Amino acid sequence: xxxxxxxxxxxxxxxxxxxxxxxxxxxxxxxxxxxxxxxxxxxxxxxxxxxxxxxxxxxxxxxxxxxxxxxxxxxxxxxxxxxxxxxxxxxxxxxxxxxxxxxxxxxxxxxxxxxxxxxxxxxxxxxxxxxxxxxxxxxxxxxxxxxxxxxxxxxxxxxxxxxx
Numbered sequence: 001x002x003x004x005x006x007x008x009x010x011x012x013x014x015x016x017x018x019x020x021x022x023x024x025x026x027x028x029x030x031x032x033x034x035x036x037x038x039x040x041x042x043x044x045x046x047x048x049x050x051x052x053x054x055x056x057x058x059x060x061x062x063x064x065x066x067x068x069x070x071x072x073x074x075x076x077x078x079x080x081x082x083x084x085x086x087x088x089x090x091x092x093x094x095x096x097x098x099x100x101x102x103x104x105x106x107x108x109x110x111x112x113x114x115x116x117x118x119x120x121x122x123x124x125x126x127x128x129x130x131x132x133x134x135x136x137x138x139x140x141x142x143x144x145x146x147x148x149x150x151x152x153x154x155x156x157x158x159x160x161x162x163x164x
Contacts, residue, residue, distance in 0.1 A: 005032035006088040006119065009077050012037050013045040014153045015056045016135055018127035020063050022092040025121055027068060034084055035060075037072040046136055046160060059150040078112040089118045094128050 006026060012019060012035065027033050035056055039049045047055060049072040057070045073080045081089060089109060091102050106118035123130075135148045139157040146154055 004030055004087040005034070005085065006030040006090045007034045007036050007077070007081050007084060007086045008090040009036040009038055009073075009080075011040055011043060011045060011132065012052050012056050013043075013047055013132050014052065014135065014149060014156065015059050016127070016130050016132055016149050016153075017147075018092065018094070018123055018130040020059070020065070020150070021124050021127055022090065022121045023060070023065060023068060024063075026090045026119075027065065029119075030088065030090075032069070032086075033090070034069040034071060034086065036077070036080055037070065038077070039072060039074040047156070051156075055153055055156045058152045062150045062152050076112070078109050078116065081109075081116050082113060087116060089116060090121065091118060092121050092123050094123050094130075 006029075008023060008026060010019065023033065023035065037049055037052045037056065045052065053070050053072050060066060060068050060070065077089065089106075091106070093099055093102060102120065109116065109118060130148055135145050136157065138148075139145050139154070140161055145157065149157070
């Protein structure tokens with residue numbers, strides 16, 4: 001039975017089936033799930049934060065997950081989590097390299113607010129290689145990405161690459 005609420009942060013540039021797998025599974029555990037799209041100053045995203053919110057919302061509706069909230073934020077995740085009154089931060093793990101980074105972030109967030117737990121979901125095996133960067137590169141080079149992202153995301157990528 002679902003309990004509490006959680007926030008799933010990331011750049012989602014763009015959202016992939018790997019993200020959607022984590023969202024679908026997290027939604028089974030949490031009454032309220034918020035996708036929080038970060039405006040990371042260390043990255044240069046293909047899509048603006050507002051575009052990523054719109055693309056993510058459309059993809060979630062397309063995938064039968066219209067009840068998942070989507071927002072964007074800048075600054076410390078833990079502050080956003082407190083503002084939204086969530087009890088948990090959801091993170092996905094693909095490989096050992098993800099774990100090292102995520103472990104550090106979870107410990108830092110725990111130091112900043114011990115009341116908010118971090119919950120890790122291991123990705124489904126078929127998505128363990130999948131990243132937004134890989135999807136963008138394949139599409140930019142003219143490849144098909146329909147097995148990696150919903151149709152609406154593939155269309156957004158096509159528009160972005162033909163416009164630029």
